[in-house]
Amino acid sequence: MTDMDEFRAAVAAWAAGGPGGPARDLAARLPVRTAVLLEGRSDVAAVEALAARRGRDLAAEGVCVLSMDGATNAARHARLLGPPGLGLRLTGLCDEAERDHYAQGLARAGADPDAFFVCVADLEDELIRALGVPRVEELVEAQGEGRALRTFLHQPAQRDRGPRQRMRRFLGTTSGRKIRYGRVLVEGLGTAPVPAPLDGLLNSLPAGP
Structure with missing residues (x-):
């Protein structure tokens, strides 16, 4: 476990x-300047x-x-890590449906x-759109899950969903899959925006210590 893992x-x-x-104690020793508040571990x-990919070591x-295990925890984390607590600069990433949790949580903490x-x-949808469904299918195949994807796509419940919606659903069907594909999809972007x-x-x- 790294020092930043201990802090998390x-x-x-x-x-x-x-x-x-x-x-x-850990925030002062590392030192930590910024906290990035994310909804989950896949983010x-x-x-x-x-x-x-860009050659940055964020911990350094x-x-x-860090994952807050849900956007509803934004206010608590902002209070602990922002101006009332550790005084860190706060930023983050959230789904449109959770915007208010973030905005209100940061505002109440004086951030x-x-x-x-x-x-x-959500972020998976953003990455699927950037890559395109065929490219995501290639990445799933490379991860050894092509058969699982094909089985999933043939389920009756998926017939009325569009290709992107089906792929999003597939990524969330098994514990730990979204976390793994959070990395895989980003690494697979290549020259895609x-x-x-x-x-x-x-x-x-800001880059640099």
Whole structure:
């Protein structure tokens, strides 16, 4: 476990009602300057994969990318990590449906309520649109899940969904799959444009210690 992993674990324990001392000590020692608030671990995987593609070490730059396990936890994390707590700069990425949780949570903590980036549906949908469904199918095949995808697509419940909606649904059907494909889809972008919310988020993080 890296120091940044320890900090993330300490923040999770603090947000769950534990003591804040461990997180405060680690934040000062690392030091952490910015917290990127994300809804889930698949978003973390995607952000970290894009940073790696661009040769950035976010942990070394004092940037903590963390999952809040749901947008409804934005206010609590903003209070602990923002101006009332550790005083970190806050930013993040969320789905359009969860925009209010982020805006209100950051505002109540005295942080910039607009300091986050919004996906139309969710980050997986943004990546599927950027790649195109045929390219995503190639990536799924390369991961050894082509047969599972074909079986899924032939289910009666999928017949009335469009190709992109079916692919989104497939990525969320098995525990851990969304997390793995958060990385796989970003690494598979190649020369395709990076989805604007993800690109904007990374560009908003100042490089350097």
